[in-house]
Structures are given as structure tokens and as C-alpha cells.
Amino acid sequence: MIPIIPFVCVITDEAFCPVTLAEQALKGGTAMIQLRHKSASGSQLYRWAVAIRERCQQYSACFIMNDRVDIAMASNADGVHLGQEDMPAKAARQIMGNSRLIGVSTSSLEEALQAQNEGADYIGFGHIYPTSSKEKKNPPVGTELLQQLSASITIPIVAIGGISLQNAATIIACGAQGVAVISAVSRAENPLDATNQLVRTIKGAGV
Amino acid sequence: MAPDTTPVTLLPRVYFISDGEANTNPLILLKHLTLLPHSLPCIVQIREKQLTTRSLFELAVESKALLQSKNALIIINERVDIALAALSNGVHLPENACSPYLVRPFAPRMLIGCSVHSAESLRRAEDAGADYLLVSPIFETPSKRQYGAPQGLKKLGLLCNMTSLPIFALGGISLENAGYCVAEGAYGIAGISLFKELAQNPMIFIDTLNHLYSKKTL
Numbered sequence: 475m476i477p478i479i480p481f482v483c484v485i486t487d488e489a490f491c492p493v494t495l496a497e498q499a500l501k502g503g504t505a506m507i508q509l510r511h512k513s514a515s516g517s518q519l520y521r522w523a524v525a526i527r528e529r530c531q532q533y534s535a536c537f538i539m540n541d542r543v544d545i546a547m548a549s550n551a552d553g554v555h556l557g558q559e560d561m562p563a564k565a566a567r568q569i570m571g572n573s574r575l576i577g578v579s580t581s582s583l584e585e586a587l588q589a590q591n592e593g594a595d596y597i598g599f600g601h602i603y604p605t606s607s608k609e610k611k612n613p614p615v616g617t618e619l620l621q622q623l624s625a626s627i628t629i630p631i632v633a634i635g636g637i638s639l640q641n642a643a644t645i646i647a648c649g650a651q652g653v654a655v656i657s658a659v660s661r662a663e664n665p666l667d668a669t670n671q672l673v674r675t676i677k678g679a680g681v
Numbered sequence: 682m683a684p685d686t687t688p689v690t691l692l693p694r695v696y697f698i699s700d701g702e703a704n705t706n707p708l709i710l711l712k713h714l715t716l717l718p719h720s721l722p723c724i725v726q727i728r729e730k731q732l733t734t735r736s737l738f739e740l741a742v743e744s745k746a747l748l749q750s751k752n753a754l755i756i757i758n759e760r761v762d763i764a765l766a767a768l769s770n771g772v773h774l775p776e777n778a779c780s781p782y783l784v785r786p787f788a789p790r791m792l793i794g795c796s797v798h799s800a801e802s803l804r805r806a807e808d809a810g811a812d813y814l815l816v817s818p819i820f821e822t823p824s825k826r827q828y829g830a831p832q833g834l835k836k837l838g839l840l841c842n843m844t845s846l847p848i849f850a851l852g853g854i855s856l857e858n859a860g861y862c863v864a865e866g867a868y869g870i871a872g873i874s875l876f877k878e879l880a881q882n883p884m885i886f887i888d889t890l891n892h893l894y895s896k897k898t899l
Contacts (some may be wrong), residue, residue, distance in 0.1 A: 569765040569787070582706060
């Protein structure tokens with residue numbers, strides 16, 4: 475379910491149609507799409523989720539729903555991604571069972587280990603570098619902490635925050651299984667090409 | 682793990698809705714819940730759209746603990762995942778939420794309600810397997826102005842005649858006009874301001890309702 479070779483996870487951007495963006499990213503070779511939209515209605519989210527899940531299946535990619543466990547179940551997503559402000563992983567596991575993945579956003583070793591203890595299948599870790607995509611209170615965690623984390627955790631790490639073509643290979647070399655991007659793809663002149671370049675850059679960069 | 686089946690025919694007649702103030706102070710809702718009389722069977726819908734999922738989940742868990750010894754059902758607005766995780770009694774689906782038929786497979790034993798603003802949406806909700814309906818707005822009310830002009834009592838009556846599902850009248854409902862809604866066939870009354878009316882005088886509130894439903898089960 476979680477790609478076993480280094481992979482790119484493309485997270486949708488509220489400024490663009492998530493289905494179109496997902497399609498571009500999938501054609502570019504991404505192995506994971508996360509639908510993240512905080513303001514859309516439930517029925518709209520459901521329609522997007524089904525459309526993206528179908529496209530992900532065509533490309534054998536993984537479809538992850540952000541925050542909404544209900545939409546993940548209704549749309550038969552591969553998993554759900556939970557922030558620290560979302561439902562606890564333990565509660566999500568209770569209602570979803572083991573058939574779907576749970577990812578948890580973390581920004582410290584403590585949060586990461588807790589997520590692992592609560593049954594997360596992978597963790598998001600970041601932000602690694604300064605990023606413009608989301609308002610951030612904390613300073614970047616940096617690659618050193620990423621290396622430490624990779625040595626102390628058993629579940630895959632998906633690094634996020636300020637990841638670009640320039641640093642993606644480094645991130646993978648530091649122990650991340652995947653890199654998650656928003657603006658590096660969504661704001662690129664050509665999201666398909668941007669995805670494809672990222673995919674090729676991290677290929678073979680694994681430890 | 683899921684709550685036991687609540688036979689729809691035994692649904693309470695009063696349906697309180699939280700007012701979104703828990704966003705700034707969750708204690709307001711919890712205080713309303715503390716004040717609910719033990720003798721009053723009721724439904725409480727937690728509708729706090731501005732809360733994060735985590736805060737809403739915690740509020741739902743706290744509310745359940747507070748209502749443990751009372752005769753109240755907890756319904757979560759839209760989020761069936763939170764309703765399941767917090768062991769609530771049901772979920773209420775606004776018109777722009779997922780349809781009940783998408784939610785039912787994950788919540789076979791939950792009460793699933795739908796907001797209805799027209800004959801078409803009533804039929805849709807009924808066909809999709811809703812257990813009860815909220816029809817609104819019946820009267821003029823500031824909190825429902827965004828949903829258009831009031832439906833009025835006549836429309837309420839028409840909608841009640843269309844279905845055997847329990848309909849709760851919502852929008853500008855008070856003890857004073859509740860009787861008109863019941864006369865039109867409404868199963869019960871719903872509203873945000875009912876919390877305040879109850880708080881003003883719980884005895885009168887319960888007496889009035891008992892009188893209103895004297896030939897029915899409160």
C-alpha cells in the first residue's frame with residue numbers, strides 16, 4: 475500500500491481543481507495523492523475523493539484523504555492523513571479498522587513516536603525547510619532531526635515542507651521514504667513535468 | 682462499540698441544536714447540557730463548524746459523559762466519523778453533506794437525520810434512508826436567514842403529509858408557536874434558542890411540551 479521505493483506524495487492546493495491537479499501529478503508519476511481541502515462541503519469532498527480515487531487506481535497510486543475519516547470511508551480511499559488538530563490516530567483506527575492506512579503529521583520526535591505507538595502506518599514529518607504553503611508557528615525541523623528520527627522509528631517517514639527539486643534527493647538520503655509537496659507541483663508552470671522531475675530525482679536516492 | 686438501536690418511533694420530541702459558540706467557549710454548550718432536566722427526553726445536536734476535528738471530537742466525548750445519566754441523544758452535525766469515535770447516537774447531514782446512503786454502511790445502528798428545505802430534498806432524503814428530517818426555516822429567524830425566506834406553516838404541513846418520517850420543525854420555533862407546528866403534523870420542535878427558553882423556566886418548558894403532546898409520547 476505505501477510505496478516501497480522512494481516516492482512523491484502530491485497534496486492538493488485549495489487554489490486549484492484537485493482532480494485536475496491529481497491527474498497531472500499521476501501522469502507525472504506520483505505514487506500518492508492526498509486530497510486536502512478545509513473549506514469544501516462534504517458532498518463536494520466526496521465527489522472529488524471518488525474522482526481522484528478512480529484515477530489513482532488507474533495509475534496504481536495511493537489515495538489519501540486529509541482529516542475526514544468519514545469521506546475516506548465513503549469514497550473507499552486507501553487511507554487518511556491526520557494532523558495534530560484532527561482526530562487521534564487511535565480513534566480513527568477504531569472506526570476504520572486495519573484495511574486503510576493512517577498517516578499522522580508530526581513535527582518532533584515525541585509526536586512521531588506517539589503516532590507510531592497509536593498505530594500510524596506512516597508519519598508526515600516537517601516542515602523540513604521554510605515553506606510558503608502553510609502558516610507555520612515553529613521553526614523548520616531540518617535534516618539533522620530527520621536523520622535522528624529515521625534512526626529511531628520503524629514506520630515510513632514522508633518528509634514535508636519546502637521540498638524542491640534541489641533538496642529532494644538529500645531528504646531521501648536522510649532516511650525519508652517519501653517527499654510530500656504542495657506548491658512545488660501545484661504552483662509549477664507545468665505540474666506534470668514538475669512531478670516527473672521530482673520522481674526522477676529521488677529515484678535511487680534511497681539509503 | 683456502537684450505541685444500541687434507538688427505535689425511531691421513540692424519538693424525543695425536543696431537539697436542541699448547539700449555537701456554534703463552543704468555538705469561542707466550549708463551556709457554554711457544556712453548561713446548557715448540565716442544565717438539561719433529567720425528566721426531559723431530548724436530542725442534542727452538536728453543531729460547531731468552526732472547531733477543529735480534534736476539539737469537536739473532545740467536545741463530543743465530554744458531552745456524552747455529561748449526559749450519561751440523562752435522557753438525551755447526542756447527534757453530531759455532518760461528521761459521522763466523530764459520531765462513531767465518540768460513541769454518539771447519530772449524525773445529522775446538512776443538504777450539502779454526503780447522502781445518508783453513503784454514510785449508512787459505516788453507521789448501521791446510528792440515527793441519521795437530514796436537513797430538508799423543499800419537497801424534492803425531502804424525497805431525496807427519504808429515498809436515501811434518513812431516519813428523521815429537520816425542516817427549516819419555518820419562521821423568520823436571524824440564524825437561518827441565509828437559507829432563504831421562511832417556509833411557513835402551510836409548507837410545513839405539506840411536507841409532513843408527504844412522509845411518515847418524523848419531522849422536526851426548525852427556525853424561529855418557540856414554546857409560543859410550537860403548537861402550530863405540531864398541528865401541521867410536525868413530530869417535534871428543534872432550535873438553538875430552545876436552550877434559552879428551557880433555561881428561563883424549565884417547569885413551564887416541560888409542562889407546555891407535555892400539554893402539546895398530551896395524546897402522544899413525550
